[in-house]
Amino acid sequence: MPNIAALLKQEITRLARREVRAQVQASHPELKIEAGDIARWGYERMSAGRMREAVPLMRLAVELEPSGSTYMGLGESYERAGEKARAIEAYREALKHDAGNIIVKQRLEELATPSAAQKPH
Numbered sequence: 001m002p003n004i005a006a007l008l009k010q011e012i013t014r015l016a017r018r019e020v021r022a023q024v025q026a027s028h029p030e031l032k033i034e035a036g037d038i039a040r041w042g043y044e045r046m047s048a049g050r051m052r053e054a055v056p057l058m059r060l061a062v063e064l065e066p067s068g069s070t071y072m073g074l075g076e077s078y079e080r081a082g083e084k085a086r087a088i089e090a091y092r093e094a095l096k097h098d099a100g101n102i103i104v105k106q107r108l109e110e111l112a113t114p115s116a117a118q119k120p121h
Contacts, residue, residue, distance in 0.1 A: 035064040038057055038058075039057070039058065042057035055074075055077045058074040058076075068094045071091070071094035071097060072090075072103070075088075088108060091104050092108070
């Protein structure tokens with residue numbers, strides 16, 4: 001059973017980030033926060049083995065631009081962080097946006113096998 005306090009904290013944090021971002025964009029429209037830039041930063045963190053930093057960046061990329069590629073990045077960050085259920089959920093969302101994504105289909109297939117936890121990605 002999920003921890004209600006932790007879920008509430010996550011939701012409040014997410015809403016606060018969205019509010020801060022909206023305020024910054026309203027007062028400084030010249031500043032652009034692009035999903036691709038955030039995702040690249042997330043991939044850099046993943047490459048450095050810093051999953052605790054990568055996952056929130058990939059979540060932000062999805063918030064900015066929910067697309068097949070951003071959901072795929074989120075799935076990959078969850079997978080590398082060992083969060084298999086969340087990875088599967090993100091990969092399924094990626095397929096909703098890009099049904100032909102062969103890489104995402106492969107990741108889902110591999111995660112469905114019992115030995116997927118031992119396979120490096």
